[in-house]
Amino acid sequence: MRILGLSAFYHDSAAALVEDGRIVAAAQEERFTRKKHDSGFPHHAIAFCLEAAGTDLDGIDQVVFYDKPFLKFERLLETYLAFAPNGFRSFRMAIPLWLREKLFQKQLLRDELRKFSADFDWENRLLFTEHHQSHAASAFFPSPFEEAAVLTMDGVGEWTTTSTGFGRGNTLTIRKELHFPHSLGLLYSAFTYYTGFKVNSGEYKVMGLAPYGEPRYAGLILEHLIDLKPDGSFWLDQSYFDYCTGLRMTNERFDRLFGAPPRSPEELLTQRHMDLAASIQAVTEEVVLRLTRALGAETGSDNLCLAGGVALNCVANGKVLRDGAFRNIWIQPAAGDAGGAIGAALAAYHMYHARPRAIGDRIDGMSGSYLGPAFSDDDSERRLREAGARFTRLDDHAMVERAAADLSQGKALGWFQGAMEFGPRALGNRSIIADARSSDMQSVLNLKVKYRESFRPFAPAVLRSDVAEWFDLDSDSPYMLLVADVVARRQRRMTAEEQALFGIEKVNVPRSDIPAVTHVDYSARVQTVHEETNPRFHALLTQFKAVTGCPVLVNTSFNVRGEPIVATPEDAFRCFMGTELDALAVGNLYLVKEEQDMSLRRDYKGAFELD
Template sequence: MSTNIIGISAHYHDSACCLIQDGVLKAAVQEERFTRKKNDPDLPKKAFMYCLKEGGIGMADIDCIAYYEDSRKKLSRQLWSGIQGLTSQQIMDIQPLRVEESIRKDLGFNGLIKVYEHHQSHAASSFFYSDFKESAILTVDGVGEWATTSYGTGKDAALEIFEEVEFPNSIGLLYSTLTSFLGFSVNSGEYKVMGLAPYGRPVFADKIWQMIRLTEKGQYELDMQYYNFLKGARMYSDLLAQLLGIPPRRKDTDILAVHKDIAKSLQVVLEEILISKAQYLHDVTGSENLCMAGGVALNCVANGKILKHTSFKNMFVQPAAGDAGCSLGAAALAYADITGKRIAKTENHVYLGPSYSNDSIRKVLQSTSLVFSDFESREDELLQHIAQKIADGKVIGWFHGRMEFGPRSLGARSILADPRGAQMRDRINAMVKKREAFRPFAPAILSEETSKHFDLDHDSPFMLETCDVISHLDLPAITHVDRSARVQTVHKETNPRFYKLLQAFQKITGCPILLNTSFNIKDEPIICSPEEAVVCFVTTDIDCLVVEDFFIDAEGNDLSLLEMINQNLVRAVEFELNPDVYTFI
């Protein structure tokens, strides 16, 4: 009989579900990909059903459901914070018994439920899925129950957290506070600040250092006079505007030089804090290995600086470092508790979501008036055709295999283009992604070609580290203003079709690199299904769509009328968490 462990993160933001079967991670997916509600916090019912289907199991086969945080401890922090003005629904949401009741009632599960603390789940999501037999572990986020930063160690099937920084002191909330001050949405706009930073100068660093003070060991303290998040209405106080000498930027207004300077200053301060505290962790543990998780670990610029400027020699960052990844950690902890064993070594990829057969895709396309070409059993011909289109300057919507788990598109649900095109970045930002012009794009490169084009001497399969561009090729579409890039190294073992496409493009152009960005538009989740791929294709400026073995060209198709799309292919109602304050509820 197999051992089946379900991991769940929910009721906060970015809910997700995973399945560990006989110690092997079989499936993982965020609920937002099914509901189309970005950062959907609800119990991941659809993701749960997908995991059961992918594992070929029923409810009676589940040995345990592992939940990612302790609701009772979280409630104590919420009550301490004295959050005011709660609605009746929010009051219900923070009841500590709600989690178990919802799993029992909404999922229909009557078996064993194990609960782990938020930062335990984060730490486990990194260490147990790394290749390290032992490692130091650093978790940094906004807040869990009480912990905001934690320091730990992992060895074999054991994990220990030996020190924590507690709320309201939080590096993540420092970053989110200035994210909000700069006019971006909290919980989702922090990566925009990271992308904006290279355009500025660190002239506000001294002022930002007044907002936080480093103390002994792994500790630090926020100067709470500059923050207002305890009241639950907004992140910053009026004193922050006085400190910085400018009013808060309103959303969707012009981004000025001073805003770029604040972003740069914040990034510099964040990097200095993380380097200092990571070095402390190394000094205490003596480990050469570092595992990182938590939302702050998605700051790929800081990750590269930590590895470069501390005594750690090796680093693993959980690809789904935010709360979605906690489902993986909780499940791995439960597996260790039940079996006494560590989960099996994972394959070095995150293709853990749904896939779709050619037959099902053909039916979708036939339900529209789209003219398409069928390349089934002709993969080489298809890839050659796509590579030539990209070389000719076309933007490609690419849909292949199982969907990625986590926030990055890594060659399963991607938009692809030629990185050498001088106008390509502006075109995709404006006409396809419909997002801010300053936002950079990432390169995907054949793994064996990496060191010829980027200052990177190790694999980076998950786009979680930036490095300098050193290529002899001119690559304006993927080179940021500071000459950096967030690289994805592509391996034939983990994504053979994407690897072959890069080879085909290299054969035509001499360039082993493609621009790779997520297959979605601004403020929407990454696409999951063929239907969503078609909708995104016809409502953007994407030139060609590839869905498994089917090729659709905008030329020769009238994309002006959405009536061509079957009524089943409609978008869900837009949904967004409160953009002005971190999700404490």
């Protein structure tokens, strides 16, 4: 049985194909269109999934959409009625779009799917799941657990903003829900907006900024904005927010509470902004910890599965693991709306069709999240020649040796290998990699390669067998979704003078043996690398360890600020030539910057809209 799952029309459109319960392909539309967070119908992602499965739409048994648009429309109407006459301007702007596209989304989906098959039987083959059911299914069904508690948290689906449930075998039951407008995701997004970052993409910047500050405003948030109960349920005071009816997240009362208007994008960050980030991060962690403690006590399970946009808060995830309410945690790598495509397909397979679930002896059912397009060396060679690239073709062993040697000499390397990752993280196939031991690599990569804010941290990729030697973590973290401290014996304590530095000035102070991946609070967002899911990246780390004694590399996504992660060899070459990367490995094809035609260089800084 083949089932195609779709996510579209809000942000991060995607498609995923499940065959007999196994995820065989998944991709986000943004990677093909080069428009970050593309929300359009995922034509390219669908075409890829069908090609990967060797079929066309006529060979698909079911197409499943990740939420129910009528319920969303109901929320829109009820919200505006509840707040009337406030918000009439945004209501007037939203209704035509809903009437034209979203209210009749079933018809829109039918018309788009008929472009793949004129005779598509949408009456019998098109299904809709609820939004948080899709999130929960994406969390539990690919997990390695026979049974587990499930927690989903995001901005909002149809009505639900938070749900708890329990999965066993091929069954999954949602037990409790919190409803709009009371939303942890929207609370975090309100502070994302207030601190000057873009909602639905800048939340991870707030998380990265938080360690530079102190949670001085946490008490104010808990006193005025959120009524938090012992079990993690909560109520938000809407008099401080404008997201229900307005065109912004917060209002003037919010400004008065925190003493200033919102920061404008690109305005200089101050200690106050860092303290605000630290405060909302601390409150978010407290909410999540109360939710997980209550869920652990209620279910008695050792296992927890997480999804929804808030599950991408890897700092909170790390604290949940260390808190001990659950022994094991598994987080869907595409925890946001893109992952809803996988969840919708799996929910239909296991719940609607009642098909059995096989766990097996794999790490999980996501295949390392390497579910996107791949390119053979012959195909890549043709594409790169047409792009004007100059390269050397090496065998497997020579390529890994050459890359490890260059990395050990301080070079920054574009690493384009195998199948593209599904989800927001590059996990060693569409990555920029570098030596984690370098004291200046963080600033070099931020300012000369990624063209992004200097405060943003980088993640370490480490051999799974060596993770406990370098980090306070001894469990799998293949998707870069758990934060742990660098072990004490590898830390370097800052002097009193260094401690006294203003926030971001601390970023260039070495704090460990691997300063390029050690945040100012000695934490790191760890990716464990497994030979079973990524033998090429595992071989590179193994060779780098042999050369340097260190099994850790910087791993960041292969793109510049505002650009989707590169998808094709041509994308990789353009990014390589538009940045100060030193070398590029595309499969076994090795490119050195000095050998390229410099007339192909381009100004990459302004090529994409800032995120």
